[in-house]
Amino acid sequence: MIYLVLSVLFATSLFVIFKYFEVFKIDTLKAIIINYLVAFSFGIGLSEVEFSFVEIPQKPWFFGAMILGALFVSIFFVMANTAQKNGVSVASVAGKMSVVIPIVFGVFLYDESVNFFKVLGIIIALLAVYLASVKDQNSNVEKASLLFPILLFFGSGAIDTILKYVEVNFVPENEVSLFSGSLFGFAALFGLIVLLIKTIKKRESFGCKNIIGGIVLGIPNYFTIVFIIKALQTKGFESSTIFTINNVAVVIVSTIVGLILFKEQFSLKNKIGVFLAIVGIILVTIAS
Numbered sequence: 001m002i003y004l005v006l007s008v009l010f011a012t013s014l015f016v017i018f019k020y021f022e023v024f025k026i027d028t029l030k031a032i033i034i035n036y037l038v039a040f041s042f043g044i045g046l047s048e049v050e051f052s053f054v055e056i057p058q059k060p061w062f063f064g065a066m067i068l069g070a071l072f073v074s075i076f077f078v079m080a081n082t083a084q085k086n087g088v089s090v091a092s093v094a095g096k097m098s099v100v101i102p103i104v105f106g107v108f109l110y111d112e113s114v115n116f117f118k119v120l121g122i123i124i125a126l127l128a129v130y131l132a133s134v135k136d137q138n139s140n141v142e143k144a145s146l147l148f149p150i151l152l153f154f155g156s157g158a159i160d161t162i163l164k165y166v167e168v169n170f171v172p173e174n175e176v177s178l179f180s181g182s183l184f185g186f187a188a189l190f191g192l193i194v195l196l197i198k199t200i201k202k203r204e205s206f207g208c209k210n211i212i213g214g215i216v217l218g219i220p221n222y223f224t225i226v227f228i229i230k231a232l233q234t235k236g237f238e239s240s241t242i243f244t245i246n247n248v249a250v251v252i253v254s255t256i257v258g259l260i261l262f263k264e265q266f267s268l269k270n271k272i273g274v275f276l277a278i279v280g281i282i283l284v285t286i287a288s
Contacts, residue, residue: 003234004242007227008249010220015091015254017217018083019262026213028080030206032073033195034214036188039222043181048174061179064166068159069186073194075155076187076221082148087264092254093132093277094149094156096247100125101157102164103240103284109165110239121283124276129153132273163225164239167232176233180225240284248281 021028056062083091100122107114129149171179231242255274258264266274 003227003231010224012253013220015088018080022084027210030210031213033191035218036184038218039184042222047178061170065183068183072187073191078151088258089255094152097125098157099243099247102161105161118287121280124280128276
């Protein structure tokens with residue numbers, strides 16, 4: 001259970017850090033690349049097993065790490081934009097309510113049960129994402145503001161689903177750090193490719209504050225993934241239970257942080273959305 005608690009705390013800190021990126025005018029893409037290089041270094045440095053880099057492509061989880069790396073850098077960028085444009089609470093709701101996606105896939109991949117409460121919870125979850133994200137603005141801006149929460153919802157769900165599948169089938173317990181470090185390495189590589197393309201179009205310095213922001217982000221990002229994988233490997237707990245408890249806790253903590261630290265304003269729709277998010281996750285947990 002301690003791994004789950006730590007994962008919640010570190011995951012919440014990511015939304016807060018992204019919010020401060022906007023305050024200090026930090027280039028999100030550049031900071032994300034540094035973040036993944038830092039997380040990669042931690043993963044390799046804290047590996048529980050002896051290895052050489054030439055062995056990594058032979059690991060059964062290699063291609064899974066590559067796919068997750070591409071998704072990580074893409075969704076991290078979306079998460080940053082959601083936190084900055086829609087707020088910390090909206091980012092956490094959109095990202096964490098995506099728990100319904102791995103649960104749906106769990107029905108097909110792991111023969112998990114389907115019942116009324118699980119279906120009801122999924123429907124409530126989808127409604128909650130919309131209500132928590134919608135802002136009291138004109139219709140054009142409102143539609144634009146929903147794009148990032150929706151992308152974050154589906155992208156986070158894909159990451160959780162693939163992460164669970166790779167962890168169950170290919171990652172030994174003593175290779176968690178090596179696997180995590182490798183997927184972060186791929187994320188950094190894909191991010192550098194995007195940055196290189198942007199640099200060709202417009203040359204600009206990397207910036208010291210972007211490096212500092214990336215370091216600050218990279219440390220909790222690494223431990224968020226490590227602790228959720230460790231939690232998933234805990235005997236006696238189903239993955240659906242782990243994901244739901246983790247996600248509802250992050251939603252609640254992030255909402256409190258958004259209210260207290262950033263004085264975020266919530267309309268009645270937003271408040272109902274956050275409430276429904278909690279109800280939806282609880283229903284899915286009970287049904288699981």
